[in-house]
Each structure stands twice: as structure tokens, then as C-alpha cells.
Amino acid sequence: MYALKDKEMIFVFTGPHGAGRKTVAEMSGSTLGMKQVISYTTRPPRATEEDGQDYQFISPAQFVQAQANDEFIEVTTVNDHLYGIKSADIEQMFELSGSIYLILNRFGAETLKKLYGDQVVLIFIYADREKLEQRMKDSGDTEDIIAKYLSYYEEELDFRDQCDHVFENVDLAHTVFDLTKTLDLYLNRNLVDLD
Template sequence: MYELKDQEMIFVFTGPNGAGRRTVAEMSGTTLGIKQVLSYTTRPPRPGEVDGEDYHFISGEAFIEADRRQEFMEVIEIDGFMYGIKDSDLAEMIQAGNAIYVVLNRYGAEMLKQLYGKNVVRISIYADRETILARQRDRGDSALMIERYMSHYDEEMAYRSECEHAFENIDSAHTMFDLTKILDGYLNRNLLDLD
């Protein structure tokens, strides 16, 4: 497992599916020049998701083989699908820039916090149930997918209190503006004067 240096940071975006955590993470990452480490998953892509941009979508056999070779930091199963982050991906990306971000559910966020402690900053991005349901319908999720995602809503919302920061995401641009100021403080760059 890669050993983080004191100044190296992992920003973990978590929260209910449909809250906009990936959108806010990408906007903040682009603004601050922070790269994303993608998870590998055995689940099929949702409409609009692209392999290598949203996740690394791989077969169950390929996932099991990589896990057998101990390539993953830790493996999590959710709704019958496997998820994992490769240690080599994390090491390569963080060495290139001292900070990375990942988009994970509460289990992945907690796993990274336990592994790396103070070097991990968890950011909960959330929205109310009705807003999330509308967003899931608007992006074309099936009724079955929405039911599966919403079955985790209360647990993801409860995890907010464990996170270092929480943002209700009504408007992604405003959320990103407030969040970027906070992340810039962790990076000690003082590059942004957003006021």
C-alpha cells in the first residue's frame, strides 16, 4: 500500500447517488488542477457514462483476477457489483501532484479515512430526496436503478456527520465556489481569491 507523505491529500466526495457529487468534484478538480483516481467496477455503465472517464468498467473475471493479484487497496461489494481502487493508480496520480480526488460511497470514504487518517478529507455532497429523485429520472435511470440507489439514501445522508465538510448541492456552481475555497486552504496554495 502506498504511504502518503504529510503534504499529500486525498479529497473524497461522497453522498447519495444523484446529489451531484461527481459534477461538483470534477468542477473543483478542474479549478484547482487536481486529478481524479477512478474506481474499477463490475457494474454496467449508466447511460452517458464513459469507460475511463467515470469508472473503469471491467468484467467480473478481470476484477477477480486483479483482486487475486492484490492490485486493489480494498474491494467493496454493493448491490451485487464489485468496486475497488488500484493502489498503483493512487500512487501514480498523487506523486504527480500531491493531491487527488475520488468519488466514493460511504464505505469507500470510510475505508480511505481509516487507511490514511488526516490526509483524507471527506466531503459530503447531498440534496433532499425529491431533488435526487428528479435528477435520477432526468438522467434516464430506470425505475429499478432509482429504487436501488434510493435504498441507500438514508445511510448516505447519515454519513454526512462523519465527514469533514458537507454541502447541500442545490446549484452546482455555488457549491463548487464555496468548496473550492475550502480545498484551496488544505492545499496551502493561496492561489484563489474568490471573494
């Protein structure tokens, strides 16, 4: 497992599926010059997803082989698909940037917090159930998939109490602005508010 150096920080974006955590994370990461560590998964890509950008999509056999080689620091199963983060990817991204971020479900977020303690900042992004359902419909998810994700909604929401920061993503620009200011306190980039 990669050992974090003193000033290295990992920001983990978590929250219910459809809350916009990926969009919020990418916009905040871009503004602050942070690099994303991409998770691996055995599930097939959705129509809007790209390999290497949203996830590293690999076969179950490849995943099991990497797991046998002890390449993952965290592995979870969601809806019968495996997800994992490779230690080597974390190390590589830290070579490019002093701070990195990941987009994980609550199980992955908990695991990273246990592994790295205070050097992991958990950021919970959420929206109300109706908004999530609409966003999932808009992104082309099937009724079955939507029902499955919404069945976890209350459990996901309960996890926010364990997170360092909580943002309701009603207005994307507002959420990103507030979040970027919050993360800047950790990074000491001294962003200037021009409003």
C-alpha cells in the same frame, strides 16, 4: 499499499447517488489542479458514462484476478457489483499532482479514512430526496434503479456526520465556489476571490 508522503492529501467526495458529487468533484478538481483516481467496477456502464472517465469498467473475472493479485486497497459491493481502487493508480496520480481526489460511496470513503487518517478529507455532497429522484430520472435511470438508490438515502445521509465537510448541492456554481474555497485552505493555493 501506497504510503502517503507528508504533504500528500486525498479528497474523497461522497454522498447519495444523484447528489452531483461527480460534477462538483470534477469542477473543483479542475479549478485546483487535482487529479482524479478512477475506481474499477464490474457493473455495465450507463448510457452517459465512458470507460476510463467515469469508471474503469472490467469483467468480474478481471476484477477477481486483480483482487487475487492484491492490487486493490479497497473493495466494496453495491447492488451486486464490485467496486475497487488500485494502490498503483493512487501512486501514479500523486506523481502527476500533489493532491488527488476520488468519488466513492460511504464504504469506500470509510476505508480510505481508516487507511490514511488525517491525510484523507471526506466531503459529503447531498440534496433532498425529491431532487435526487428528479436528477436520476433526467439521467435515464430506470424506476427500479431509482428505487434501489433511494432506499439507501437515509443511511447515506447518516454518514455526513462522519465527514469533514458537508455541502448541500442546490445550486451547482455556489456549491463549487464554496467547496473550492474550503479545499484551498488545505492546499494553500491562495485563490483570489474576485467578487
